[in-house]
Amino acid sequence: MIKGWDHEELTVLLDRAYQGDDVAFGTLYRRVSPMARRAAHNIVRDTHAADDLVQETFYLVLRAVRSGRGPRDSFTGYVLATVKHLAYRYSKSESRIVTNDDPDMWERHTDPVQPPAQAERATAAWASLPPRWRSILWLVEVDRYSPAELAAGMSLTPNAVSSLASRARQALRTAYLAID
Structure with missing residues (x-):
């Protein structure tokens, strides 16, 4: 649960987002994205990659909400699970990339x-x-x-x-x- 928010506020915003209210989804984004960014950064240890992963996460969550199959109860938990999944997948793929700084x-x-x-x-x-x-x-x-x-x-x-x-x-x- 987000500090200073109760379950009802999140539920109302999420319901409004399901009805197509982009402002409600934007409010959810502003409240949850700092947490998602910290979670991603703790895994990938790269600020730019963490920012990219948070953007990808919210894109996927918005797409899921708009199609009616996104989170219903715990928006924060859904976002954090998604960003962690993407961060671990990113970390796994990065370990196979060879860079050349010559x-x-x-x-x-x-x-x-x-x-x-x-x-x-x-x-x-x-x-x-x-x-x-x-x-x-x-x-x-x-x-x-x-x-x-x-x-x-x-x-x-x-x-x-x-x-x-x-x-x-x-x-x-x-x-x-x-x-x-």
Whole structure:
């Protein structure tokens, strides 16, 4: 149970969410997401991955609620069980991923026509991203995989992969523009 909330308040909000009230679901999200984020972070130990898992969790829960098969009694318990399941599945899949942080490899793949100052800015912006964001950008933008092709291997839905790639692109853009 969420501190300061009684069972009736949660039930009313959940009933309203089942009736299509997005504001009620948003209220549930704001109240429960910090708990879900802590639970995910305790498992994956990566803030960005935990945030992605919480987003994926609430997407799945909202989809379940809209289809009439989501939680009926314990919204918080349902969300926490879902985020933990996704976090363990993510941790299992991450243990099989091999990363390459070899700077020479990145240099071979940069555009030699780019002016040096821009190349340095791009490299610094790229290096500032978390490994998961660099990986998704490389897979989507360079290797040209679709979110649907990547979803199963990342233990995410295609929509979540697309959302992850979008957030990574925005972070790269922000980092690039922030470098003087």
